Amino acid sequence: MTLPALLVLGGVLLLALGFFWPRGPVLAALLYLGAALAEALAKGLFAGPAQPALVLGGLLALRGETLFLRPRLFPLRRYLVLLALLLGLFALKALPHPGGELPLLLTLVHAGAFVVAYLALAVGVGAGVMGALQDLRLRAAPERALLAAPLWSLRRLERGYLKVGYLAATLGLGSGMAWAWGHFGSPLVLDPKEASVLLAWLLLTLYLLLEERLRGYPRMGLLLLAYALLLFAFLGAPFLGSRHPSRLGL
Incomplete structure (x- = not known):
């Protein structure tokens, strides 16, 4: 490098x-x-x-x-x-981008970062979707607020876990780009796994930019699409001819 x-x-x-x-x-x-x-x-x-x-x-x-x-x-x-x-x-x-050997530490950082990202984003996205659905219900019937979980509690849970998940995904993507340097000769390639992770990361970035303006179904859709792309990178991309060198599937 x-x-x-x-x-x-x-x-x-x-x-x-x-x-x-x-x-x-x-x-x-x-x-x-x-x-x-x-x-x-x-x-x-x-x-x-x-x-x-x-x-x-x-x-x-x-x-x-x-x-x-x-x-x-x-x-x-x-x-x-x-x-x-x-x-x-x-x-x-x-x-x-000259190629070269990649250290084992980079592999461990890459895999560990995405494990944290998947876990944290699962909680953050779930809380965000629940909060968006509850916001829609309360707008239609405000009297349900007495029996529903407080929106501020869901929002705080969402923000905390999304922040951790986003930072972990950023570290995983950065280490993955360094991995691609040695394996493909370029940090950005049209590999199904890398492309889906990069697109998911960009959608999460867009969500953080527009968080205060998004409501209801657009908010849910952006969160679910970003996490679905991350799941696709883990579960679907290996079956589409991905050239990713990791045997961990991360």
Whole structure:
């Protein structure tokens, strides 16, 4: 793994953490800009599409950091972080990826992260779906509130477990991309397992961005679709010719 690619991968993971951790975007921006500088020194200024993407992503992440303490503009911060994250994924695809042996520790981190992600998201998605259904019922018949579980309790359970599951899925996806480097020669490939996990992760990211605006069936649908894609990666992708090297199915 080259130094620019390693820096970008770290930046992508920090940006994902940035949805919850205030310092994540600024540290990710430094890694992005450092990767762009290392690539420029090695190949020349703007020698490929990865360098402009990294510079733009780094500047967007820095701008998002300045909006953290401005509550009215906080949704804009989330969108800037997401855009910077997508630019980082694009840069990862554009950078060269020499193959090589992968350590056993990476395999254990990858498998362990997804075990935690599956367990935590099962609880978080279940609580989110129950909360959305209960919200629909209470809007139709408010008198049922006396016999139903408090919405705030379900929402707190949902947020806590979704946060853990999302962070674990991010770690699993990042380690899986490093795995794909050595196995496929590229961190992003059209393999059924990796594609379904990446799409599920993007849907979870979208849910976190729109959480305060989603209600009822759209809220349920987004959560269930994201978790269904993760289950497909575990149960269905191996039967569709997945070239994933893991024998654990994770």
